[in-house]
Amino acid sequence: MLTDRQFFLIAVILYGLSLLYSIFLWRRGFREDNRLNYLLLAAGAGFHSVAMFKRGFSLERCPVTNLYEAMTFIAWTLVATYLVIGVWRRLRFLGAFASPLLFAIGVFSLMPGLDVKAATPQFTGGLLSLHATLILLGYGGFALSCVAGIMYLTQEHDLKFHKMRAVLSLLPPIQRLEVVTSQALLVGFALFTAGLALSPMIMRPRAPGAPLVDPLIIWSILVWAIYLGLIVMRTGFARGGRRFAWGAVGTFSFVLLTFWGFYLLSGVHNP
Numbered sequence: 001m002l003t004d005r006q007f008f009l010i011a012v013i014l015y016g017l018s019l020l021y022s023i024f025l026w027r028r029g030f031r032e033d034n035r036l037n038y039l040l041l042a043a044g045a046g047f048h049s050v051a052m053f054k055r056g057f058s059l060e061r062c063p064v065t066n067l068y069e070a071m072t073f074i075a076w077t078l079v080a081t082y083l084v085i086g087v088w089r090r091l092r093f094l095g096a097f098a099s100p101l102l103f104a105i106g107v108f109s110l111m112p113g114l115d116v117k118a119a120t121p122q123f124t125g126g127l128l129s130l131h132a133t134l135i136l137l138g139y140g141g142f143a144l145s146c147v148a149g150i151m152y153l154t155q156e157h158d159l160k161f162h163k164m165r166a167v168l169s170l171l172p173p174i175q176r177l178e179v180v181t182s183q184a185l186l187v188g189f190a191l192f193t194a195g196l197a198l199s200p201m202i203m204r205p206r207a208p209g210a211p212l213v214d215p216l217i218i219w220s221i222l223v224w225a226i227y228l229g230l231i232v233m234r235t236g237f238a239r240g241g242r243r244f245a246w247g248a249v250g251t252f253s254f255v256l257l258t259f260w261g262f263y264l265l266s267g268v269h270n271p
Contacts, residue, residue, distance in 0.1 A: 003057070005115070006265050007051035009073060012106030014044030015079075018099035026094045028119065037095045045079045052076055062129035064136060067260055075105040075130075077140025078147075081184075085144075091180065097147045097154075100140035108260075116153070127198060134195030135220075141188020142227070146252035148181040149245035156242060177242070181248050182234055189227050196220055220256065226251050 002010075025034055052072065057064040063069045079102055086092040108114075155174045201219060206246040230247045 004054035005110075006051070007054065008045045008106070009047075010108065011048035011051065012103065014040055014047065014107055015099055018044065018070060018095065019103045022096035022099050034092050036073075037099070037271045038083075038092055041079055041086075041095050041102075042083055045076070045083055048072070048076050049077065062132050064129075064132040066114065068109050068117050070090065070106055070132075070136065071109040071114075071260070072169075073136045074139045075102050075109070077137050078102060078143040081140055081144050082147075083146040090176070094144075094147055094151065094180075096143075097150045099182040101143060101147065104167035131195050131198040134191050134198070136195075138152040138190075138192025138195060139259075141191060142182050142248075142252050142255065143188075145181050145185035145188060145248045148177055148184055152177040152181055152245040153242070153249070156245075178245070181245055182203065185227065185230065185234075185248055188210065189224075189231060192224060192227070196224060223251075225256060226254075 018037055021037050021040065025037065052063060055069065059065060064073055078098060082094055082098050086095055152174060155177060159174065199220075230244065230251060233247065234244050
């Protein structure tokens with residue numbers, strides 16, 4: 001019987017095949033049907049889900065006890081959300097932009113040394129699982145917002161410089177992409193805020209010599225403040241558009257590039 005990591009490896013391979021097919025879609029100007037891409041991501045999500053459930057049942061709780069599990073949870077949230085949204089044909093091309101992100105997260109997660117079992121978990125219980133699930137679902141919303149933002153910028157570029165390619169493309173209208181970017185970010189922010197609000201309820205008393213505040217919590221508050229600024233920009237003076245799309249893409253890129261470092265620095269989340 002395959003282990004959970006082997007199931008996840010198969011999922012990453014399928015995400016890689018989806019990435020290769022996405023390159024073909026990009027080169028064709030998104031004038032080809034993307035049903036095959038949806039099926040590849042659905043198959044990858046199936047193996048990914050089995051890996052998640054096997055790990056969760058083995059731990060008897062939400063599988064977010066180390067960096068490997070946290071990253072795989074974020075990727076699973078992204079692909080599961082895409083599969084729901086991808087039922088609508090005009091939004092199915094999100095998969096062509098999501099597959100590079102899924103493949104990159106998958107390859108990073110499989111790096112040696114990330115799947116480390118803690119000798120003594122810092123805390124357990126339902127509140128911890130709820131906290132972790134809400135936070136990581138929030139990241140999934142941010143990831144989807146980033147993907148939609150990339151699609152928005154691609155379509156805007158084509159409308160500006162390659163009008164014929166934009167007309168022949170099967171990508172959704174730019175206005176719809178702006179709505180998806182905004183709504184995904186709002187849902188992610190609401191989930192992230194709820195998970196962050198639970199942090200004081202699950203923290204144990206500070207050990208002697210430990211930092212006053214956990215580095216990952218400081219980083220999370222910074223991320224929350226940046227996304228709040230994006231929401232204010234969207235609802236206030238900017239009213240969305242190109243700047244908002246760049247903000248969604250840039251902020252999630254910052255999250256991906258820094259999350260793992262602060263997670264490893266955390267004495268609470270990475271004991």
